[in-house]
Amino acid sequence: MEFKYLSISILEKYSYFHLLKKLSEGANMKLKFVFTLIFLAAVSILHSQTYPVPDILYYKFNSGGTTTPNYAVPGQGNNPAPLLGGLTNGMTGQFDSALVGVGASSTTAYVNTGWNMNFGTSSWTISTWINNIPATGTNYLFGNDITTSFRCFTNGAAGAGNITLRGLNATVFPNINVTGVLPGANVIHFVYDSVSTTLKVYVNGAFQSSTLMPALNLTAAVVFKVGGYGTAAGLGQGWLMDEFRVYKRALDTAEISATWNNPLPHTVT
Template sequence: MTVRNLGILTVLFAFMQGAFAQDVPELIYYKFDAAGATVENFASAPVGTNPAPVTGLTIGGTGQFGTALQGNGGASSSNIINTGWVTNLGTGHWTISLYLNGLVSNTTLYYLFGDAGANSFRCFLGGAAGAGNLLLRGGGLPDLVVPSVATGPTVVHFTYDGTAIKAYKNGVLSVSANASAAAIAGTGFTLGGYSTSTGMNAGSVLDEFRVYNRALDAAEVAATWNVELGGGSSTTPVTVTIGTGTTSCGYPYYTLYEDARTQILVTKAEIEAAGGFAGMIDNLELSVISANSITMNGFEIRMQNYSGSTPAGFINTDWTTVYAGTDVATVGWHNTDFMVPFMWDGTSNLLFQICYDNTGWNGNSTVNGTAASGMTWHQHDDGASGCGFAGGSTYATRPNLRFEITPMSGAVLEGIVTNATSGLPVIGAKVMVGDSLTYTLLDGSYSLLCKGTDVIVKVSKIGFDNNDVPFT
């Protein structure tokens, strides 16, 4: 544990690697990241048919992470996922969560999931729920209306702990009701619709469908609602190849001149199409056709998560230097292992910079490239600082790239925030680590999920100083 004095706030925290990283749902975990007529169940003890058949509906569009199940407004009798699971939640504890977007806000009735044989256990949009609201009904539970879910995006968690049914929206408790007589056992659980009724509305998407055999507590809901869990090969890296063309490029190894700077953009869609996902990148390869033996001094590779689509000039801010030293090109897939791994966030595009600064020149080392207009910006010259070039121009051919991504693992940060003067707990202080956010409870405690490159704890509350504390 580490204690840091933050002026008038004191923060106590403990960093626990991987506490939630392995907690995929026990029963069902559909990611909807592979198009086709089936969907794989990535749960730790998957129930039902695996993979489950997708009938009438399609997988595509944009979900919470990658693609999603797309609604069409058709009848559930022919537009549905039959999980093959004979619903058996019984009277035990459980959690069901799902990401929703594109929901209509009217009183027309659209069903999302359920089992007619489980005491009519079901979830629907509109109808008795009201415009833009969800309603969980049946199974011996009291009706639970979740307000203002349309149009989204919204992640909804339903939890049952034997005494209460609760609904969370985007990690925050929305509504709850006392419930102690649930009896949810049926004949077949379906997703995307219910019985023969109208299923998901046209234009809507459903993603990250999770069913647990336990009730997640508020801390775990808050920590995982916006995190893709590590189902399947949770630690196995994948190789991402961008570009298959054979057009010869002199850049980025433009050693016919003393100095060169090249920036190369790869889109999120391209990475995902090549099998990539959010995670750690620790190398970069280029497909070298012919190699010159000259050493590139002052050689650097930099990277950043980039929100733009077509750079109109060199980008000079927000870089992470992943390699600095020298390099000599070699024929084939020429690899550079990073000194510092880089975390791709899975939502942004990815921008690379390769540059060097020599005092002599020889011939170019050429690489294979593929037509990709507006995705490469380059400049070369003599007697300058290659990594500091400010001019350059766009090139229509992008060098082919290859790199490995290792799925990111999570970690849990837990601690207490107190008043440094009185020693009393601070209630309602905001604690942020990267994109994760929570507030301290009555005893000043907090718990939230961190990602691989999150290293700063940000703590704030009105009337107190805002402060940032690094992990140590």
């Protein structure tokens, strides 16, 4: 009888510990599942990258009418920026609508950014989408005042189908020619790195050229114009610009590749 009770006792203990073990295993499985989810979430966060909006200017030209918000953070200049001289937001841009040219003088027709160029000796990046621009004729896409003569124009000295970024003279700012981008549509990045003093060009996210520059110190006394420069001919009739971005830093290749064909901010996972 005692043996019988002993056997039952042993069996009961075995069943009890066996049950605890199973419950423990079950709990461990749940914990493993929870920790796995946490781990995967952490990996996802670590491997995701959010690219922010520019810090000086960012025009999407999507608002309609004769102004455009400056989506840059913190941003500089006018917000919203007035579109002067008949320029409008319309037609089809890279995303939604675009800045539409009217073929007038930059004296009156331009986007009044309200920003005086203040790059100084720092790195910087300027990028924009362009389209519907003929491979003949010289017109200006953007620029500041005549003193520093920082401007970007079509064709002309660059040759048919190309655009040029130019400064005061070839000694202080060698010409930066961007080839094969007209009539478009194309996205162009100009990236100046103050450490290496190189100015790199990217077209549709792909590297095109690199030019060794003198150490640049870029400031301006009057407003930076988009869609024009000084008193010269601005955007031609029906010419399109979109996604105009200005940063006071040099974008790296990874950021350019990830953002050239995406509105900002943009997260890559």
